[in-house]
Amino acid sequence: MSRFLVTTLVSVLTAALGTGVPAYADYSQHPEATRFVTDMVEQHDFDAGQMRAWMAEAERQDSILEAIARPAERTRTWAEYRPIFLQPLRVTRGVEFWQAHREAFERAQATYGVPPEVILAIIGVETNYGRTTGNHRVLDALTTLAFDYPPRSPFFRRELEQYFILMREQKQNPLAFKGSYAGAMGFGQFMPSSYRNYAVDFDGDGLVDIWNNPVDAIGSVANYFAEHGWRRDGLVAVRARAGASLQRGAKEDWNRIKPPERTVKDWHKRGLVPIFPLPESTPANALALEGDFGEEFWLAFHNFYVITRYNRSHLYALAVQQLSIAIKTAMETTS
Numbered sequence: 001m002s003r004f005l006v007t008t009l010v011s012v013l014t015a016a017l018g019t020g021v022p023a024y025a026d027y028s029q030h031p032e033a034t035r036f037v038t039d040m041v042e043q044h045d046f047d048a049g050q051m052r053a054w055m056a057e058a059e060r061q062d063s064i065l066e067a068i069a070r071p072a073e074r075t076r077t078w079a080e081y082r083p084i085f086l087q088p089l090r091v092t093r094g095v096e097f098w099q100a101h102r103e104a105f106e107r108a109q110a111t112y113g114v115p116p117e118v119i120l121a122i123i124g125v126e127t128n129y130g131r132t133t134g135n136h137r138v139l140d141a142l143t144t145l146a147f148d149y150p151p152r153s154p155f156f157r158r159e160l161e162q163y164f165i166l167m168r169e170q171k172q173n174p175l176a177f178k179g180s181y182a183g184a185m186g187f188g189q190f191m192p193s194s195y196r197n198y199a200v201d202f203d204g205d206g207l208v209d210i211w212n213n214p215v216d217a218i219g220s221v222a223n224y225f226a227e228h229g230w231r232r233d234g235l236v237a238v239r240a241r242a243g244a245s246l247q248r249g250a251k252e253d254w255n256r257i258k259p260p261e262r263t264v265k266d267w268h269k270r271g272l273v274p275i276f277p278l279p280e281s282t283p284a285n286a287l288a289l290e291g292d293f294g295e296e297f298w299l300a301f302h303n304f305y306v307i308t309r310y311n312r313s314h315l316y317a318l319a320v321q322q323l324s325i326a327i328k329t330a331m332e333t334t335s
Contacts, residue, residue, distance in 0.1 A: 028056035032147040054174055058143040067181040073313035078289035085125050085319045094120045094327040097129045104215045112222035113232035119221045121324035126189040134179040141183040162192035186210035187217035198224040228309040236321040237300040239275045246271035255314050256285045259305050274299050287314055
């Protein structure tokens with residue numbers, strides 16, 4: 001199918017998702033936005049006039065609806081996805097970012113148990129170390145998805161609610177901030193609820209700022225992982241060999257985004273063996289991915305699952321792990 005036809009189909013499907021209510025240029029008259037304003041006034045004591053004024057400033061963005069319909073994690077193979085992030089320049093910039101903030105990374109590891117290279121890989125994958133934090137107004141992104149994207153409108157409505165509360169807490173203007181097409185913000189691309197729940201004032205200046213402060217961003221990413229169960233010194237994923245007698249079983253046995261339940265021993269019985277010895281009782285999920293030279297097999301452990309709590313994609317988590325290894329290797333050669 002041609003790129004033109006794909007683009008056309010995406011646009012048609014996106015438009016179809018929004019049927020049921022007219023398309024508004026802003027959200028001052030949108031029925032769902034009107035109900036949202038009422039809820040914010042009644043539940044959180046916001047000023048009704050101010051809320052209506054902010055809704056009038058918010059603009060529906062069809063480009064956001066198109067982008068969320070085709071995220072890279074769902075449309076690319078591992079062979080296509082990996083080169084986006086596993087680039088020499090991104091590794092070099094990771095080392096530079098580590099050198100510039102060495103004390104913060106060491107303190108984050110001591111405090112939260114998350115190694116520098118993993119924090120670096122998250123910030124590197126998300127924003128190229130703060131270079132690409134997004135060019136959509138957060139208010140536009142969240143209102144568009146909250147009120148004109150039915151498949152996930154409840155989630156984005158909650159995030160819009162959290163965004164306004166966050167702005168009030170931080171004494172900031174909701175119109176002032178930009179982020180991703182999904183409304184994620186700052187070095188680590190935190191959604192508003194994650195910002196409120198997991199961002200920390202890691203430099204002790206009295207302000208929790210992951211938009212502009214890399215030290216707060218480092219501590220916040222580490223805290224996010226710690227709060228989601230990161231295990232100090234735990235494995236993330238290792239390559240595995242599949243024997244001729246591999247028992248594939250059901251499709252849903254593979255590439256699971258759930259805590260591991262089977263063990264290395266269970267997978268060994270099914271013909272999948274890690275490339276180096278591991279305790280047979282170690283819980284692991286199995287990945288089967290389309291790599292550069294055909295199918296690749298991996299065993300993914302608890303900390304891999306923790307990374308998917310940041311982004312629910314096995315491709316994303318594996319890219320973070322691979323970038324973290326590349327950064328650590330480069331760090332060791334420069335120390």
